[in-house]
Amino acid sequence: MSSKQTIGQIVSVDEQAIECDEEQFESVEETPELRPSVEQTIQGKVDTNHPDGVGRGLTLAAEERLVAREMEITRTRERWDRTQDSKREVQCRRASKAVSRERRYAFQERAASVDPWCDPERGDPREELAQEQLAAVNKQAMRLAKKLNGWSRAAISRQLAERVVDGTSVMGAVVGVYEELRTAPGQVIPIADVQDVNRKEVSIEGTVTQLWTPGSPKIQQVGLIEDESGRIKFTVWRASRKTMVREGETVQLRSVAINWYEGRVSVAVTGWSAVHIPERGRWWE
Numbered sequence: 488m489s490s491k492q493t494i495g496q497i498v499s500v501d502e503q504a505i506e507c508d509e510e511q512f513e514s515v516e517e518t519p520e521l522r523p524s525v526e527q528t529i530q531g532k533v534d535t536n537h538p539d540g541v542g543r544g545l546t547l548a549a550e551e552r553l554v555a556r557e558m559e560i561t562r563t564r565e566r567w568d569r570t571q572d573s574k575r576e577v578q579c580r581r582a583s584k585a586v587s588r589e590r591r592y593a594f595q596e597r598a599a600s601v602d603p604w605c606d607p608e609r610g611d612p613r614e615e616l617a618q619e620q621l622a623a624v625n626k627q628a629m630r631l632a633k634k635l636n637g638w639s640r641a642a643i644s645r646q647l648a649e650r651v652v653d654g655t656s657v658m659g660a661v662v663g664v665y666e667e668l669r670t671a672p673g674q675v676i677p678i679a680d681v682q683d684v685n686r687k688e689v690s691i692e693g694t695v696t697q698l699w700t701p702g703s704p705k706i707q708q709v710g711l712i713e714d715e716s717g718r719i720k721f722t723v724w725r726a727s728r729k730t731m732v733r734e735g736e737t738v739q740l741r742s743v744a745i746n747w748y749e750g751r752v753s754v755a756v757t758g759w760s761a762v763h764i765p766e767r768g769r770w771w772e
Contacts, residue, residue, distance in 0.1 A: 604649050612648040623657045624648050635668050679716035681745060682752045691754065692739040695732050712738060720753040729762045739763040
């Protein structure tokens with residue numbers, strides 16, 4: 488009898504483990520926390536920021552921002568009169584032109600106190616010339632346009648007409664305009680005329696005839712440049728970081744500074760200057 492009762496009270500190993508877990512450990516929730524994977528998170532961000540994501544689980548504020556963005560893009564891309572400019576571009580261009588016209592008009596009014604021909608209310612001086620004078624002015628303007636690079640025949644004829652209307656003869660106007668435009672800012676002038684220019688910068692062109700060792704570590708190169716009218720010393724500062732030139736090369740130096748030392752004039756290549764070597768641009772040689 489006792490042996491049967493003992494056998495009946497024996498429990499299995501699994502039941503013992505369950506009883507042990509219930510006694511020693513707290514109960515665990517049956518539903519675990521669900522978290523998105525890395526791929527799902529990335530795809531969710533892509534779908535949220537995509538322009539076509541309206542109505543795909545976005546918030547109302549996000550949907551309004553996307554709809555407004557699409558409307559703005561459509562409105563900006565609308566073309567008027569079948570041109571390649573949008574409405575916004577046309578409006579900005581018109582506004583900027585109007586402001587430029589007002590500022591130019593105001594500047595011309597102030598300049599008219601010094602030069603009467605700057606008055607915006609004054610007409611073209613060529614309209615005040617007689618027929619014979621106008622023909623002579625146009626003829627001389629055509630001749631000067633071939634000698635002066637960068638100046639149109641219309642611009643030259645206008646300046647000639649201004650001088651003729653003021654009482655100067657045609658030939659006198661030709662000489663004065665030629666000397667003025669030949670040494671104008673941005674114009675490449677003869678080296679011999681550098682000492683006569685009344686400004687701080689000039690542009691010259693010539694052949695590098697000699698180079699020597701600089702006497703200062705701040706100087707990159709120093710030498711002589713020469714053309715048909717004369718020669719002049721040039722200095723290239725190391726801080727300017729310009730192209731090195733070689734002897735015998737034809738070099739164009741633009742916006743170089745004028746320096747005077749002991750009665751002699753020279754030019755210096757600064758950071759604002761430009762060094763152009765036409766021969767190096769000819770790839771076929």
